[in-house]
Amino acid sequence: MSGHHGALTRGASIHGLYQPGHSRVHLLNPTAKMLGLVVFVTLVAVTPRTAVAALSANAVVVALVMVVSKLPARMVLGRLAAVVPFVAFGLLLPFIGTGTRVHVGAISLSVDGLWASWNIVAKAVIGAGAAIAVTSTTAITDLLSGLERLKVPAVLVAIAAFMVRYVDLVVGELARMRIAMVSRGHDPRWLWQIRPIAASLASVFVRTYERGERIHLAMLSRGYDGSLPVTRDVEPLRTSELCVGLLPAAIAFAGLAIVLWP
Template identity: 50%
Template sequence: MGQGHGHKLHFHGHSPVHRAAPHHKLLALLGFTLVVVATPKDWFAAYGLYLLLLAAVVVVSTVPPTYLLKRLVVEVPFVVFALLMPFIATGPRVEVLGVSLSEHGLLAGWALLAKGTLGVLASLTLAATTEPRDLLLGLERLRLPQQLVQIMGFMIRYVDVVGDEMRRMRIARESRGFTARNPKHWPVVARSAGALFIRSYERGERVHLAMVSRGYTGSLRQGSDR
């Protein structure tokens, strides 16, 4: 039940958020993101209100909070950088628990962490309540260039295929006793990545030739397979 129909990020449900038009949700996400980014760093109360608003949307969507929190791991690199900023930034210093930290770094790190978390959480909520092909239809309604929509559609369709190919290559390496433990093994991993790129490129050419042979003229109807 918790797995999506066609994508791992989607959470199947019938809430008002799930039923909302995809292009409206895309516009809402864009507007929310722009407002969060434009908010000054020291407006702490505003960030609290944004979080409450986002929490209300999550509650209405019936998506379990743990479902979203597990996927916040994608934000880890930004969290690490935000935690480092008070130590590496210049400017006036302040002592916190006996440690000298940069005031500008503290404020910048807080802003990066708050804005990044709100943006990622909002994006995950959209992905959890909207199926990928509905997002493509929403982008079409918003008049995004047709070719970009098609590229995104193919990415969604074939990301699992490429992921399975990568997993099979990893299993093949491990079955031969190879495990990347130190930088000496990086050349092997790099060659595997190059081989995966070539295979993916060749697969794309074969798919394109198959589409052309079946009358493809440069446009697709995203909802035709419903």
């Protein structure tokens, strides 16, 4: 039948987060991966900033998971760019921090600011790295079913699923509007040229709202009565898979325990 629509607007997609593969990490149960991610990131977040060895060990664990996953370094570094704002903010802190100061050449730096900077940068990079490792090795649909298995309320999973399902359509719609503007000579470069973009955003909002109404009708017409049905059987999570998924978290926990041991 007919080909893809929107050839002009095809580009990055939320489904492109997943990097297909057959590594041990790819094949691991998604629920175990998600549970492992949540526990690992929580432990990293509560690790004291002075526990440099523990945080470094956590960073090594994330790097090892990426190596085992065979994720391309360029792709990982590209996605880590998402933490750049945090890193930039962190790098400011030594200059604007108060308290004891140290001098590096002619530059005066706050000791507290340096620790705060390290804390933000290290935890942002480790946390983002762990999230990248999981999202790059788990298909979006498996992530959603993982949420279901973790007993996340069905309504929240449905909202996440709808967002995943329709974000590409909305982005595609915006891209088509931009192309329509450009094709009629619009060349947005300056702030005062923002009006058409604002108008297109408003238009997308209205269209999205109307689409939401149509989707609701489509749901009603297939018997939806306000509660989402269970459309697939939930496989039980095996203990062995859970243990593997929680392995990085166990290492983070060990590091934390050593640091906090009196």
